[in-house]
Amino acid sequence: MKNRQFNLTEQQLLEEIMLARRDVRGNRFSSDPVDHSIVKKILEAASWAPSVGFSQPWEFVVIKDKHIKQKVVDSFNRVNAEAKNQFSNDKQALYTKLKLEGIQEAPVNIAVFYRPSKLPVLGQSSMLETGRYSVVCAIQNMWLFARAMNIGMGWVSILEPSEVKSILNAPDDSEFIAYLCLGYVKEFLEKPELEQLKWEKRKPIQSSLYFDSY
Amino acid sequence: MKNRQFNLTEQQLLEEIMLARRDVRGNRFSSDPVDHSIVKKILEAASWAPSVGFSQPWEFVVIKDKHIKQKVVDSFNRVNAEAKNQFSNDKQALYTKLKLEGIQEAPVNIAVFYRPSKLPVLGQSSMLETGRYSVVCAIQNMWLFARAMNIGMGWVSILEPSEVKSILNAPDDSEFIAYLCLGYVKEFLEKPELEQLKWEKRKPIQSSLYFDSY
Numbered sequence: 397m398k399n400r401q402f403n404l405t406e407q408q409l410l411e412e413i414m415l416a417r418r419d420v421r422g423n424r425f426s427s428d429p430v431d432h433s434i435v436k437k438i439l440e441a442a443s444w445a446p447s448v449g450f451s452q453p454w455e456f457v458v459i460k461d462k463h464i465k466q467k468v469v470d471s472f473n474r475v476n477a478e479a480k481n482q483f484s485n486d487k488q489a490l491y492t493k494l495k496l497e498g499i500q501e502a503p504v505n506i507a508v509f510y511r512p513s514k515l516p517v518l519g520q521s522s523m524l525e526t527g528r529y530s531v532v533c534a535i536q537n538m539w540l541f542a543r544a545m546n547i548g549m550g551w552v553s554i555l556e557p558s559e560v561k562s563i564l565n566a567p568d569d570s571e572f573i574a575y576l577c578l579g580y581v582k583e584f585l586e587k588p589e590l591e592q593l594k595w596e597k598r599k600p601i602q603s604s605l606y607f608d609s610y
Numbered sequence: 611m612k613n614r615q616f617n618l619t620e621q622q623l624l625e626e627i628m629l630a631r632r633d634v635r636g637n638r639f640s641s642d643p644v645d646h647s648i649v650k651k652i653l654e655a656a657s658w659a660p661s662v663g664f665s666q667p668w669e670f671v672v673i674k675d676k677h678i679k680q681k682v683v684d685s686f687n688r689v690n691a692e693a694k695n696q697f698s699n700d701k702q703a704l705y706t707k708l709k710l711e712g713i714q715e716a717p718v719n720i721a722v723f724y725r726p727s728k729l730p731v732l733g734q735s736s737m738l739e740t741g742r743y744s745v746v747c748a749i750q751n752m753w754l755f756a757r758a759m760n761i762g763m764g765w766v767s768i769l770e771p772s773e774v775k776s777i778l779n780a781p782d783d784s785e786f787i788a789y790l791c792l793g794y795v796k797e798f799l800e801k802p803e804l805e806q807l808k809w810e811k812r813k814p815i816q817s818s819l820y821f822d823s824y
Contacts, residue, residue: 401760410755414755439819445750446802449810457823479732496732516696518697518710522768522771523769537750539660541624543616544616557736564824574743588660604668607671608673608675609671609779610784
């Protein structure tokens, strides 16, 4: 592996995987079971992520139990009922039609937590949030690796962290980062659904780019 | 691209890229210039990341100016002088020997910011931090894509965010997330340096894994 040089064809394949990755919701998951070896591989991909001071501060709860899933759905429904009120008129009408989670439809759910180290971590003294960011790097690895295994993943963020912690009996010092739904899919959309529905436009990278200073 | 099915060889290539990705510091960057087309491609890979409500809340400052870089190095040196005091005895001795940034050595630096939307964002009502997490997903895409182009990247977190914002003239409402150093490398280490030096051990994924509940 040391000093492995990748070629253009290999770069293009990574580009294809990144471009084909989608946030998958309940209306596109198939009920086909996902073998544990697949879940294990996706979690391994998480462990290949960078982490501040090599702290590897991630923890995962793999959830298949329908009753536990239902408690998370109930929490989603409570938060979502309020969330839609942020949007006015046309946007609220479209919001109401959107399927925004796939908790029961996806055969596998994974709740991801950040467990801060009890000892000082190299690189984390002035930017504590880099611990959480390490966990997010792991999540992006999972998302890409799942896609390369033709598994869809969706990130559900319309949840109240304290409720998810309570449902999963999480220790006080673990912090809820993400709730992921995984499964085979009926289809991967060609574009992000929110782009397709014109909820938001894609921003050209130039509009977010500065040189040497803002 | 729609419904593209990837095969085992393609999954294995992604695994290879993920496993070959390293956090690169100053002692391993070569001074070979990095063409702007390469930097642009890495920023495009950032834009392929998922973002909450398709908000794409990332901003990038590409830095090549040596004087600006030096101000960031000065900030690093101030924070690092304090950071080493967290570690006692043997660890502090090892810490002092570590090269922990490559700001001047890397031909390209990229400061990454989170610019919160002024309008409500779908999916961000109960978990505000998902805006920052979207930016981190973009950073992990950059890291992997850089590696596939045989470019090393290092994330410098031993910095005071307010100082970096001031150096780069960042607007009040933009939040500093990461300072990245990019360039060709003399070598990619076979293992993370902190693992190789036994600063931290690699954790088996089983030690971070729970089923249905903690």
